[in-house]
Amino acid sequence: MNMIPSVPLDGGILLKKIIAYRLGYNSANKIMTVISAVFSAMIMGLGIYVMYITKFNFSVLLFSALMIGNIFTQSEKYNVDLIKTLMFNNKKKKSVRHIVVENECNYCDIVDKFIPKDYNMVYVVSDDGKVKDIITETQVIDKLTTEQVL
The missing domain is CATH 1.20.1280 (Monooxygenase)
Incomplete structure (x- = not known):
């Protein structure tokens, strides 16, 4: 059962x-x-x-x-299993996945777009389409695990 x-x-x-x-x-x-x-x-x-x-x-x-x-x-606010998988499987990853998010996107929404088999790179773009920031998968995980993110 x-x-x-x-x-x-x-x-x-x-x-x-x-x-x-x-x-x-x-x-x-x-x-x-x-x-x-x-x-x-x-x-x-x-x-x-x-x-x-x-x-x-x-x-x-x-x-x-x-x-x-x-x-x-x-x-859930964010998936704990997904965070664990992303944290401990970095040695096995071979390809990079590029994710583009808007300026107002929060970290919980970003981590929902991650796929564990790839290393995820996040590009934060402004309203006019210019890249404002590049965030690595590790930075997102650190932000979610060390700070209280809503």
Whole structure:
């Protein structure tokens, strides 16, 4: 039961990390929300069926309620697993990914665009399109881990 590919379970966390490695955290989060909702609905249907048949056993129904509740509460300021992956996998990275953000973009939005298999370089541009600053992946991680960023 724990390996069902739904987010609060180990199978879902594993699948989310695999998807995030290839497509990025935002895409993985969206895909896993849909997959988790489908599995939660299926388990809720099973729970209703079991409750109807046994007239007593409601544990599967409670489990599905926990999974559905987790879908709505899984948003974080930034993804701790993504930060850990970025911090400790620098030796394996071979290619560079260039990310362009507007002047007002905060660090939490920037880290959501990172893909762990690449080294990420961030170019901050002004309204007229000129590069104002270049931020490395390490600088973003340091900012998120050492300061309270909202």
